Amino acid sequence: MSASRNLFEKVWDLHTVGTLPSGQTQLFIGLHLIHEVTSPQAFEMLRDRGLKVLHPERTIATVDHIVPTDNQARPFQDLLAEQMMSAIEKNCREFGVTLLNIDDNRQGVVHIVGPEQGLTQPGMTIACGDSHTSTHGAFGTISFGIGTSQVAYVLSTQTLAMNKPKVRRITVNGKLAKGVYAKDVILHIIRKLGVNGGVGYAYEYAGEVFDRMTMEERMTVCNMSIEGGARCGYCNPDQTTVDYLRGRPFAPKGEEFDRAAAWWLSLASGKDAKFDDEVVFNAADIEPTVTWGINPAQSVGVSEEIPAVVAFPADEQRGVKEALEYMDLHEQQSLKGLKIDVAFIGSCTNGRISDLREAAAVVKGKRVAPGVKALVVPGSQLVRVQADKEGLGEIFEAAGFEWRAAGCSMCLAMNPDKLQGRQLCASSSNRNFKGRQGSPTGRTLLMSPAMVAAAAINGSVSDVRDLM
Numbered sequence: 531m532s533a534s535r536n537l538f539e540k541v542w543d544l545h546t547v548g549t550l551p552s553g554q555t556q557l558f559i560g561l562h563l564i565h566e567v568t569s570p571q572a573f574e575m576l577r578d579r580g581l582k583v584l585h586p587e588r589t590i591a592t593v594d595h596i597v598p599t600d601n602q603a604r605p606f607q608d609l610l611a612e613q614m615m616s617a618i619e620k621n622c623r624e625f626g627v628t629l630l631n632i633d634d635n636r637q638g639v640v641h642i643v644g645p646e647q648g649l650t651q652p653g654m655t656i657a658c659g660d661s662h663t664s665t666h667g668a669f670g671t672i673s674f675g676i677g678t679s680q681v682a683y684v685l686s687t688q689t690l691a692m693n694k695p696k697v698r699r700i701t702v703n704g705k706l707a708k709g710v711y712a713k714d715v716i717l718h719i720i721r722k723l724g725v726n727g728g729v730g731y732a733y734e735y736a737g738e739v740f741d742r743m744t745m746e747e748r749m750t751v752c753n754m755s756i757e758g759g760a761r762c763g764y765c766n767p768d769q770t771t772v773d774y775l776r777g778r779p780f781a782p783k784g785e786e787f788d789r790a791a792a793w794w795l796s797l798a799s800g801k802d803a804k805f806d807d808e809v810v811f812n813a814a815d816i817e818p819t820v821t822w823g824i825n826p827a828q829s830v831g832v833s834e835e836i837p838a839v840v841a842f843p844a845d846e847q848r849g850v851k852e853a854l855e856y857m858d859l860h861e862q863q864s865l866k867g868l869k870i871d872v873a874f875i876g877s878c879t880n881g882r883i884s885d886l887r888e889a890a891a892v893v894k895g896k897r898v899a900p901g902v903k904a905l906v907v908p909g910s911q912l913v914r915v916q917a918d919k920e921g922l923g924e925i926f927e928a929a930g931f932e933w934r935a936a937g938c939s940m941c942l943a944m945n946p947d948k949l950q951g952r953q954l955c956a957s958s959s960n961r962n963f964k965g966r967q968g969s970p971t972g973r974t975l976l977m978s979p980a981m982v983a984a985a986a987i988n989g990s991v992s993d994v995r996d997l998m
Contacts, residue, residue, distance in 0.1 A: 536799040568659030572681035599934035638910020641665040641878040648778025652767040652794035667764030668748035696806035701737035704813030709995035712747035713978035728760030766798035823853030872955040873986035877941035880958035881909025892983035898930035899989025905932040907939040943968025956985035
């Protein structure tokens with residue numbers, strides 16, 4: 531493959547079936563992930579047209595969004611949730627799709643299950659009816675969220691009509707300071723480039739910081755690419771990628787794995803690869819980061835104050851004022867010391883074992899502040915098993931956290947885990963939109979799991995570095 535080509539171009543071309551009259555590319559989809567919320571209507575569309583799932587072996591289903599994380603007895607108390615569960619069970623049975631149900635120890639949040647099982651592999655195209663499908667780009671894939679009608683299209687044709695985005699390389703060099711995590715890196719990038727900065731682009735993450743990251747850290751960064759407006763985000767496969775995949779259930783075995791690994795590594799962007807745009811950041815400029823507004827770009831380093839409204843471009847100032855009013859905050863205010871009501875650790879962004887380890891290290895031997903509801907929701911059943919094996923569940927419970935079953939939980943509150951009224955939540959999830967966590971007036975501050983843990987212990991927004 532040409533040294534002047536980037537990974538995105540290589541993978542896109544390998545999966546191009548043809549060019550449609552609209553000018554779009556008809557792209558073959560190597561792996562299709564589905565869940566209980568965006569798939570029922572898609573399967574009904576297939577029934578209405580008398581269609582089958584073309585390649586059922588390329589579709590894997592799990593349940594996560596509406597699954598309760600405390601009482602999982604069936605039928606679920608929420609009638610709509612039970613209907614969705616029954617629908618995906620029936621649909622997967624009828625159309626021959628593998629389902630990782632709650633009685634399957636592989637069940638979990640869709641974007642945690644895929645990599646965990648080795649389903650996600652470099653060079654793939656991956657689609658899912660969920661915004662944060664960009665997570666899988668950590669492995670050197672082209673992965674994107676799609677709508678319900680597109681889910682039906684992929685089920686029936688194993689292809690998608692796509693406009694090819696441009697590619698921006700985002701390089702972060704240097705070394706992250708203690709207490710600064712992958713979540714802080716991506717929040718910093720989104721703050722600097724904006725929530726619409728990536729529109730029309732795929733993001734390639736490069737540089738010393740990403741080279742040193744674990745696969746779980748890369749997944750956190752790629753997960754939130756969509757929050758910066760990008761169609762997807764990816765890292766180049768390297769030895770870290772290969773080591774992560776070795777021995778995973780769906781990964782190749784023996785000599786076949788070695789051949790696959792050599793091919794995976796060959797996909798990385800060439801040294802002379804061309805990009806449509808380049809941006810460079812310095813790791814030393816990144817500190818523990820907290821959002822203060824109602825989109826993920828509205829954030830500050832924990833030692834900073836919220837900027838003055840006039841510091842923003844004129845076309846953003848109205849939105850800044852709206853955000854400050856909604857959040858009950860004001861310009862040039864420090865977030866440190868701001869009292870919280872709820873602390874949530876989990877989600878497809880930060881519900882992996884490394885996230886729980888970082889949070890547990892902060893809370894060990896301490897207690898959740900009075901009046902704070904704190905919960906930890908592992909991203910999969912296997913993450914919970916591993917956490918219990920390491921004693922993390924005991925640490926959380928001893929500190930006063932609720933230790934839950936696997937699911938999306940309070941990230942989007944399509945389940946019993948919701949904010950009440952004007953509660954303020956320190957959250958390790960990915961979105962701080964109005965009403966995102968279940969209450970139309972609830973408020974969300976995004977931060978790393980370690981920062982959420984610190985906020986839970988102190989009862990207010992804190993600098994995790996002071997607790998380390």
